[in-house]
Amino acid sequence: MRIISGQFKGRRISAPKNLPVRPTTDMSKEALFNILNNDFYFDEISVLDLFAGTGSISYEFASRGTEQITSVDEDFGCVKFINKTAEDFKMPISAIKSDVFKFLETTHLKSDVIFADPPYAFSLEDFSKIPELVFQHELLSENGVLVVEHAKQTDLSHLPYFSYAKNYGGSIFSFFEQEEDE
Numbered sequence: 001m002r003i004i005s006g007q008f009k010g011r012r013i014s015a016p017k018n019l020p021v022r023p024t025t026d027m028s029k030e031a032l033f034n035i036l037n038n039d040f041y042f043d044e045i046s047v048l049d050l051f052a053g054t055g056s057i058s059y060e061f062a063s064r065g066t067e068q069i070t071s072v073d074e075d076f077g078c079v080k081f082i083n084k085t086a087e088d089f090k091m092p093i094s095a096i097k098s099d100v101f102k103f104l105e106t107t108h109l110k111s112d113v114i115f116a117d118p119p120y121a122f123s124l125e126d127f128s129k130i131p132e133l134v135f136q137h138e139l140l141s142e143n144g145v146l147v148v149e150h151a152k153q154t155d156l157s158h159l160p161y162f163s164y165a166k167n168y169g170g171s172i173f174s175f176f177e178q179e180e181d182e
Contacts, residue, residue, distance in 0.1 A: 001056050004030055006042075006063030013059065013085055019077050021053035024117060024149060028168040029060055032147065035166065035173075036113065039145070042066045045112035048139070050100045050130070055082035055093065057115050062091035070111070071095040072103050104133035112144045120151040127154060131161050131176045146176040 001023050002012045015021070024032075036042075043065035049058045052071035055078070061069050071082050071093055079097040086093035096103065100118070116130050127150060133139075134146050145163075148156060152172050156162060161176040 001054060002026065003059050003063045005033065005060070006065065008059070008063040008089060011063075011089075013054070013056075015054040015081055016077065019054060019081065020075055021078065022117075022120065023054050023056045025169065025171065028149075028171045028173070029056070031166065031168050032173055033060060033064070035175075036145075036147075039143075040112060046070075046110070046141070048072070048109060048111040048114040050104075050114065050116040051118045052082060052095065053078055053117065055085060055095070057117065058082065058093050058095075059085065059089070059091065061113075062086070062089070062093055067092045068111075069093045070109060072098055072100055074099050101129060101133065104130075104137060104139065107137070107139065110139055110141050110144075112141045114140060114144070114146045115149075116146065117149040120154070122150075122154075124154065127156060128159050131156075131159055134176070135161050135178070140178060142178075144178070148174045148176070150174065 046068035047061045049071040052073045058071045079095045082095035156174040163175045163177045165174045
C-alpha cells in the first residue's frame with residue numbers, strides 16, 4: 001500500500017500478510033479524497049476511521065495535514081500495526097481496539113468526517129446500523145459527512161440521511177449527511 005498524496009506522498013507501507021483486511025484501492029482513495037477536498041480543509045477537521053484495517057485511509061488524512069484522527073478496529077493486529085506506523089511516521093493517529101458498533105454506542109467523539117469500510121459481506125442490517133448509530137448519537141460535527149464503502153451489490157440509498165453514492169470499479173462510496181434545516 002502507498003500513500004497517494006500530501007506530506008508522505010509515495011511512501012510505501014507494508015502491512016503484515018496475516019491481517020484480515022481488504023484495503024481500499026489507490027484509484028478509489030484518490031477519487032474519495034478529490035470529493036472530500038471540495039468540502040473540507042484537511043488541516044481543520046477531525047476524522048473517525050471505522051473498520052480501519054491497515055489504516056490506509058487514516059494515513060491519507062494524516063499525510064494531508066489532519067491533526068485529529070481516530071482509527072477503530074476490533075482486530076488487535078490491525079490496531080498494533082496502525083499505532084506502530086503512526087509512531088514511525090509521527091502521525092497524529094490514535095488507534096482503538098473495539099467492536100465498531102459498541103464504540104459508536106458509547107463514544108462522545110464528534111468528527112467532521114467519519115469513514116467506514118466494513119467487510120463487504122456484511123448484511124444490509126449491519127450496514128444500516130452504521131448511519132443509524134452515527135446520527136442517533138450525533139457523532140458528526142455540523143456539515144460533517146459519513147462515508148460508507150461497500151460492494152456494488154449493496155444498495156444503501158434507501159437509508160435515512162443518504163445523500164449520494166459514487167461508484168469506483170467494484171467499490172461504492174455512499175455519503176450520508178444531516179439534512180439542512182429549512
